[in-house]
Structure formats: structure tokens, C-alpha cells
Amino acid sequence: MTELLKRPLTQLVNLESPLSLSQYISEGGYQGASKALHEYSPKQVLDLVSNSGLKGRGGAGFPTGMKWGCVPMFADNDDKAPEFKYLVANADEMEPGTFKDRYLLEGVPHQLVESMIIGSYTMAANRGYIFLRGEYHLAAKRLQQAIDEAYQHNWLGKNIQGTQFSFDLYVHTSAGRYICGEETALINALEGRRAIPRAKPPFPQMSGLFGKPTVVNNVETLSNLPHILKHGAAWFKALSPDSDSGTKIYAACGRVKTPGLWELPMGTTIREILYQHAGGMADGLKLRGLLPGGASTDFLLPEHLDTPMDFDSIAKAGSRLGTGGLIVLDDKSCPVAMVLNLIKFFAQESCGWCTPCRDGTPWAVEVLTRIENGRGRKEDLDSLHNLCDFMWLGKTHCALAPGAVEPLKSALRYFLDDFEQHIDHGCCSYKQSTNQQTKLKGHCHG
């Protein structure tokens, strides 16, 4: 397999100067879209994507073909669009420790445009939006350039490439809230409302944006489409023969030697990502634990290093693959302070709609702040456990609060000693060891 075929998503990435439409075409771009439009019916594309085993790369890992299959038109094998439909690319990448979509958006914007043509053709969508987080200014500029070029060369607009298919694509930049990444909150944001998640059902595929059938897919998920069209489902599966299909853009951040991101076969082990690609821990530091896929995943420990980074294996180890971005905790950083930082994020970004999340996340911040500052009480640990229970799945309006619980609950399990020492000694020993704070009590020595 050539290098291009092994790293399909990132092979054409150029962060300095992304490929123009003609350059992208000369590197094989728009062949996937062309094949879909000229050689396949929408139903055939859907079947191909279903057979490829592609799962959503935004965090939940839901099979893409199944998500699309819920759009009404496929119930009766009708290849004609029965009514107005929307396809939305979720480019609201705000999960802390995650920067993979930015890389694709800034580095190869035409790939996403091509992907959205294929996706919209498959579900007969008339209009698409790229829901981009507001802070990604460079990505916004480059996507708009790519869209303008695509319109000029009839890859967007009416009767694309001489076919019956027409599709309009727009960039919407968000005004910034993490909850916009939740697909129904994103839809509310696109409608100009506060980004509060909607109750499901109805699912967006039935009634989404402006009440019309809508599919929301992550940027990385969509970006696989041109390659699946070009090379087929068997090729896609063969990229990761022992795991879920395809490649995954993995990343590592924290105090590792060479933080970054790498497109690797789905199911690459944590050890390979951390030690081979990220170069291991920075000098003088030891691995304490890590979040495998962004802020809203459970901690894993050094004993989990040989776990393959795919949906099922990480779930078996007690966490979630999430976005595939490792956030690495070293032995000189305080686990309590790290969890406090994470929960502060969730407390700030809670939309405030449901009580467990609106009240529970700031409450956890208050308790954790007390512990971290050496004013913790023994019963605080019980409070934290209770909060984890109050905010768990089934008790909240959406997955934000349960996501906040994941690092907290697992930290209480794996780093309990640290929590207890903070409370018993009335201080954080890590602060003393890094000389960041004024002198603390004698009990604490790093």
C-alpha cells in the first residue's frame, strides 16, 4: 500500500499554503465526488459507507451509515429528494486537548468540501453548513476560499458537474460555546438560538434544522468519504484489519517530548502513540495517567498502555475513545488540580438548562477548589462521589455533565491517595515541589 493510501486524511495537508482547487484535483481530489455523482445512486453510496464500517470520529463512535440510513428517503429506496434536507459538518472543535479537525480544516479545506458534496448527494441534501468554532479564524478564511473556488468550477451550486444534483454550502462561524458540539445544541445555534440541546426524539435525521431532516457529522468522519468512494470499503477496512475500520487522527498533549498529531491505523496502542510518536514523557517526568480522548473521558493508567485505541478496546479498559487526543498527566503535576481545571471548564460551559449540570458542576468546582487549596474536609470525598452519581447518564438533559463526571470519578478511583493527602495535610504537595506558591506546611514535600 502506498503512503497515500495509508494516510488518506492527512496526506495532502499543507498548513502553510493549502492546495488550491486545481492543485487538489491534480493530486486526485474530487475523484471521489465525481465517482459518486456519475457512477453511483445515493443508495449505493449509502451502502458503500455502511459496508466500510465507518464510525463517527467526533466522540460517540456511532456508525455513519446507520446515522444516514435514518434519513426518511431511504425507507422506501427512493433516490429522489422528497423535501428539503440539510447536511451539517460539525467543526465546532472545542473538546479540550483536541486539535485534529483544525489540522484538516486549515491544511486541506477542499477535502471537507468534497466530502460534503458526497454526503449531501447520499442523503439528497439541498443545503449544507460548516459549523465552525469562532476562534478558528484561519480555517474560516481558507474554507471560504475553497467554497468560492468550488462554486466557480461548478463543484457547488446548481447541476453540479452536469448532473441533476444541486447543493449549496456555507460556513457558519460560532460565537463560542462548548455545548454547540452537541448536535441538537448545534442545530439550535444555527437557528440563531441559545445552544441548548433538544430532547430526542425526534432525532435530527427526522426533524432537525428548521424542522427539516438534518445530518450532523464530525469533520474527520466526513473527510473519509472521498477516500472510501475512490478505494472502496474493503480497502478502508484493511487499513486497520484488527480493529474498527480506517485510520484515526491521534494526538498527544501535556508534558510529553513531542506533542502533536498523527494519522495511524485505528486501534494503534496507546504505548505506540505516546512513546513512538510523542517521544515519551518530557525529561525528568514519569507517566502518571492519561485521558485517552479529550477532557470528557475517564483516566487510564500506565497499566493500560497496551490497549488499542479503538472504540471497543478503550471502553473495555473503562474509558472512551472520544476524540483520540491523549491528555497526559505526569508525576510532577497535581491530579487534583488537573481535575479541578477540567471541571471548571464544564461548569463554565454548562448551558444551564438542567439542574444536575447547572448546579452540580459548580458545586464540584467548589469542593475541588477547597481540597486543592488545603481546606478540604473528610466528607468532601463523599460529596464528590454523590455529585458523580447526581450528574450521571439518565439524570441530565444531555451528555455534558456525564462527560464531566468521567475524569472526576476515575480520578477519585485512581488518585484517591492524592485527594486524601490534600485533605489530611491541608495543602497540595505539588505546589511546593514546583515552587509556584509560597511556603506550605512541612507535611507537604514533593
Next chain:
Amino acid sequence: MKSDVLSMENISTVTIDYRQYLSTTEVAAIEHEVSIMETREAAGIEALKIIQEHRGWVSDDSLYAIADLLNMPEAELEGVATFYNLIYRQAVGQFVIHLCDSVACHLTGYEEIYQTIKSYLGIDYGQTTIDGKFTFLTNVCLGGCDKAPSMMVGKQHYQSLTPENVVEILADLAKQESEND
């Protein structure tokens, strides 16, 4: 509290005719956003951002004018404006510093950068320098985790920050007349 406090004459309502307040450029930009949406109010967020782009922030009067243009209740638009992190409902300085305070930056030196900016500019989060040059705000993860710590000033991202280079960046900005220099 006396009951007559709540009578109608004590409630002041403000409406602003957008035609007397918004420029033709602003109206045209907002109408373009309306044209790619199903409803007028769907363009609300983009409208707030357009006004902020032109005027630096969204004043009460701006908000009333946008509500008038989009034919939606002022309170609803205020609900939207205050929900989103990147809409400024108070006047801000020439440069708005958004320092990332999320986990990757937390692990790689955020605290030092925060202390450096705070003491260099003499302001804390939510404040603006007396000369109106800088406003200091936090930001959730900026997606620069591989080159943390990071911050965004205006539309520009700065990565791999150190206490030394962050002071240089701010000093350079302080010399600029506008963000586009």
C-alpha cells in the same frame, strides 16, 4: 415595595429604528446572512458578530437595532448575546487577549503566563487597561494543545508562550495603531 412601582409608566421600554442606527454596510452584511437562513432571527448570532466587527462590541443600542432589523424581541436577542462567549456586551480595548485556561495549557505553564500578563498590564480577567489598549479574558481550549500554552489576540493565535515572549508580543501590540497594522 409599593404596588404602583410596577405600573406601566415606570417601565421604560426602548426600541431603536435600525435605519437610524445601523450603517448600510452593516445592514447589507446582515441581510446576506438572512438570505442563507430560513428565518430572520436565525441570522442573529452572525448579526451580533458583524456589529461587533464594525464597532468593537455590542452596546444596548446596537442590540435593539439588530432586534428591530431581524424583527425579533430584544429580550430574546439579549438571551442569545449573553449566552455566547465571543460576543462582548461591554466595551473592550483595542486588543482583546483571550488566554487559554484549559487543560493542556494548565499542564504546560498557563499559571506563569497568566501571572505575567496580569502583572505586565496591571489588569485581571474582565478588565481593560486605562489607555484602552488591552482587555484581558480567558478562553476555553483554543486547539493549540501541541504548542501550549496559547492565546488569541483579536484574530491572531499565539502559541508556545513563555513569560518572556508573551511580554514581547504585548509590547509589540501596544505600539500598533490598529489590529490590522
